[in-house]
């Protein structure tokens with residue numbers, strides 16, 4: 001097996017015979033003795049596809065990874081665990097049925113995904129919780145440990161209330177203890193397919209605290225901000241205590257996930273236990289663009305997006321760490337979810353994003369790559385209303401969103417061409 005895996009490593013590492021962990025060298029990633037840039041996809045459901053039995057679809061997973069590899073995608077950002085919940089817009093089944101009750105068949109899906117990524121010299125950023133409800137997440141932990149109702153914003157329609165209540169997770173000792181039990185279970189896992197300990201597997205690029213953890217809502221108090229800063233540092237330190245080989249990141253969106261407070265964003269990521277910064281860019285979610293009135297809103301959205309793209313690279317320069325634009329997306333023309341709808345606005349947006357990323361990376365600035373949101377591949381919406389039901393294909397859009405909202409499908413040739421072109425440009429920078 002080791003001989004087999006050897007040729008899955010970058011040439012330098014294979015020659016040296018040691019695993020090529022992704023490391024940080026000042027404001028850049030290095031891997032196998034050379035710079036490393038992320039040309040990545042969000043693939044939250046990758047471990048679900050890797051599960052055996054009826055939940056998974058290993059044949060589809062292999063096909064999706066082959067397709068992504070052929071495009072030049074070298075990294076996927078995936079969900080490791082989900083929490084069983086009665087919230088309608090969460091994925092089912094969940095890896096955690098209740099505190100301490102884990103579904104080994106589903107967890108073996110991550111084993112299979114990592115084994116397949118290793119064969120293709122691809123890496124994974126793995127997040128260990130979710131600030132949002134679509135995988136159970138922090139609100140489900142609070143249902144377990146404080147008895148509160150797990151809040152589904154798709155039902156309550158009140159995101160400000162959701163965010164203000166969800167941050168109680170950071171200060172709930174029992175919830176934090178179970179969260180750390182789950183972190184330890186995943187980080188110290190032995191891959192049931194390869195026999196390799198996760199801590200020794202260079203296919204893992206980084207552990208990520210959660211998907212989009214926020215300090216509170218728009219009115220986050222100084223005390224909530226300090227709790228957030230301390231939670232990031234404490235949890236990241238805990239992970240590094242379990243695993244001396246891998247990087248740790250927060251999963252932050254940047255300003256949008258920091259109550260628009262740049263000092264908080266930088267302060268929360270100065271801790272030595274956080275190895276690189278992350279940010280996400282969502283013009284439609286944040287109301288910068290009206291997909292049904294692009295003519296009137298594109299210029300403003302582009303100006304705000306360019307500023308957002310650049311200011312976070314400047315924050316990373318000040319903090320002295322790499323930063324990855326690990327989420328961005330745009331819907332299909334006319335706000336359609338139909339796979340047959342054109343993607344001219346999406347392609348224009350991706351082109352603008354890629355222009356900033358590649359231009360500043362080529363200048364040596366700390367932008368270390370991207371993950372677009374999200375790979376839909378061969379997945380197809382199953383219902384006329386585009387909502388997901390258990391047993392339907394999984395795709396880039398999690399269950400809380402219409403199936404087709406942001407997914408890049410394998411038939412979206414123009415968008416895939418832009419991703420391929422950008423992956424090639426970043427690959428060239430690795431050889432400098």
Ligand SMILES: O=C1NC[C@H](CO)[C@@H](O)[C@@H]1O
Nearest residue numbers: 132211212285327398401
């Ligand atoms: O992490 C996320 N960021 C934005 C995605 C699209 O709205 C969303 O599905 C996900 O919760």
